[in-house]
Amino acid sequence: MMAFPNEKNGAGYTFIRHKALSFWPVSISIPNAALPMKKIVYLLLIILNFASCISNKKYNEKLMSKHSPDQLQKDLSIIKTSLEEAHPGVYWYIKKEKLDFKFDSIKSLLKDSMNSVEFYRLTAPLVSEVKCGHTRLIHPGLKLNKEQKAAIKKKGEAPITQLKYKVEGNQLFVVSANKALTHIKPAMEILSIDSISTPTIINSLKKLYSSDGYNTTFYDEVLNKTFPNYYYLAYPKKDSSLFILKDSSGLCGEWIYNLKPKPAVKKQSEEEKIKQKELAKQQKRVDKKNRYKGFDEQKKPLLDFKIDSTLNSTAVLKVKSFSFSHSNFKRFFKETFTTIQNEKIEHLILDLRGNGGGNLMYCNLLFRYLYNQPHKFTGRASMATRYFSTGKYVDHTLINRFTGIFPFIFVKKDNQGFYDKLPTDKAKKPKKLTYNGNLEVLINGYSFSATSLLSSNLKKVNRGIFIGEETGGGFNQCTAGSIPLLSLPNTGLKLRLPLKVIQIAEPIDLKGRGVFPDIEVKTTLEDILKGKDVVMEKAIDKSSQNLY
Structure with missing residues (x-):
């Protein structure tokens, strides 16, 4: 990513403070109705929270619901127009005729309703055809409240995220695994996940993003860092996955299930809590300094x-x-x-x-x-x-x-x-x-x-x-x-x-x-x-x- 001074990376929100209450004329009095400032602030926070919940609900519904072919084609048209009009290097590595043909091919497939994830899987590889590492289609993910986040945490760690991976071309290897996966060892080669061959998986993941031009080293490095993220963009998230692995002794199959967090076994004494709190404060001071x-x-x-x-x-x-x-x-x-x-x-x-x-x-x-x-x-x-x-x-x-x-x-x-x-x-x-x-x-x-x-x-x-x-x-x-x-x-x-x-x-x-x-x-x-x-x-x- 590239930025210049005073620019902020990533998405954020700007709240504009206004003086809405000052518009009340001074001469108006509301007997027994005046609210303490704390209650006003509390009421405003409730209203903002309620509005945020409604906004998040609409946002999530858009990502989860089915969209008509007309709606999908409109979004596809926006992608195409944006690239054609604004992207200064759209035709550096692909001819206009070829890119137009690919857009037309995707458009011809938009005959039935589909949700946002399905549309993403179809169109993200199309955007990657431009071969620009800064250009890509993004699935932003759902906005979750505290209860939803807690429910997901309670469900446990997803199967694919329990391993660390090393990609070498069309091969996938285990670098490390969660301690609970006693039969999966470092250096094992992963031949398939849920009956899908590793070369097929890697190929489908590498289509979701691009390097600059004809470079290939970027692709493997991205997957080494974020394999689970791209995997769950390309394939459904399941509570269990079957891995077929190979090592020097031969082939083996291993089911990996959602790993639920272990409950805290030992309660801390008051002395330990105080000590831990003090260590945390010291670390915070060091972190702030550096x-x-x-x-x-x-x-x-x-x-x-x-x-x-x-x-x-x-x-x-x-x-x-x-x-x-x-x-x-x-x-x-x-x-x-x-x-x-x-x-x-x-x-x-x-x-x-x-x-x-x-x-x-x-x-x-x-x-x-x-x-x-x-x-x-x-x-x-x-x-x-x-x-x-x-x-x-x-x-x-x-x-x-x-x-x-x-x-x-x-x-x-x-x-x-x-x-x-x-x-x-x-x-x-x-x-x-x-x-x-x-x-x-x-x-x-x-x-x-x-x-x-x-x-x-x-x-x-x-x-x-x-x-x-x-x-x-x-x-x-x-x-x-x-x-x-x-x-x-x-x-x-x-x-x-x-x-x-x-x-x-x-x-x-x-x-x-x-x-x-x-x-x-x-x-x-x-x-x-x-x-x-x-x-x-x-x-x-x-x-x-x-x-x-």
Whole structure:
């Protein structure tokens, strides 16, 4: 994903405070009817909660109910029109005639009523034909209240979510399993789930999203992270699933059932509760102090810098994201490169693996700490149009509404077409603390979007040696920048629609591929099970040998 300063990622709600009660004339008196402020606030909260429940009910009904062929065809038409009018790279990797034919083919199948999930399974692969990693159809999921969430939790963990997976081409392997699944071991190959072969499953899941162009490394990395999510988008959610597995001893079949949460066995004493509360407070203070570095799902920092104690003058800088809440990239990079200078670091390993992108300005900032010449990070952002007819379906969120308004303010036009200026399209000087030593850059299939553009800029000026696998994002460009969500009026599905072409200042002759490593190193299932980071090991080995 890609964003710019002051933009917020994801959907949110904006509440506007008004002074409705102040409209009452001062002269009016209501004896014995005046309500204390607390009661007024309480009453307003009840009204808002009631309105929210009604809104959620309508929202859920739209996603669950059947839709007529006419309604489905209207939503399909909105998708097609949106791509044709607003997507600046819709025909980069597929010809118009071929895409039109595919839309017509899907339209011919919309003869019977279907619900939103069925429509999603039919049309998401169609959107993916554009081969843009930022463009996809989204099933937003139901909005649940506390009681519904509690009921789902009580039902237990779904079968597919009880394993962690490793995808290798058309093969699927077990990385780990819930402790209750005693017969399923790491390294087992999964041959089928519920009588559907693994190659069929993987193929159907990979059609629901896309990489940039002809790249393939992105697909496996996405499924390694989110296999259960995409599985339950493509296939019905069941209380039990039959897995056929294979290991060195042969084949076996294992039923996996919903795993109900275990009830708390031991009650905590008051002393233990107090101690736990105090530990939680301490951890909260630590988290608040370090939140400018961010945290991933395992509570590990998204921004991390360490000097390797086993090697002289070698340090590792990990950047797992360029966009997260409470971030302070300016502070972190300044602290990091001050330390690099003070400690006289000669070998720096920059780890960009698993970094899906984010704020383009912060990518440019990091680049300026790594390259000692003035450099233009991107060109201008070309656009297909200033206005598109389906813009009225843009989501009702502040950032998306702003996205729908800004073309009339900022978008310009010349003999090359519509375009928008970017804060990265002018040459910027290097930072005073620029690092000039040896550099290794670690990349993989999930190095995407703005991260891929950072990698290509470094590659373009021969700054560093790249180790790992091809980036999932394109070398030259991607469509991103402003990405509103369009809500389809009948099915409730959402179309993620990028409006700008973000490209490096001087593209090379390479179509639809990412940044290739100088030294290719693939992480295998065996490496993962042994806890080996072979890509990092290769980088450290190269630093220790000083092979430059």
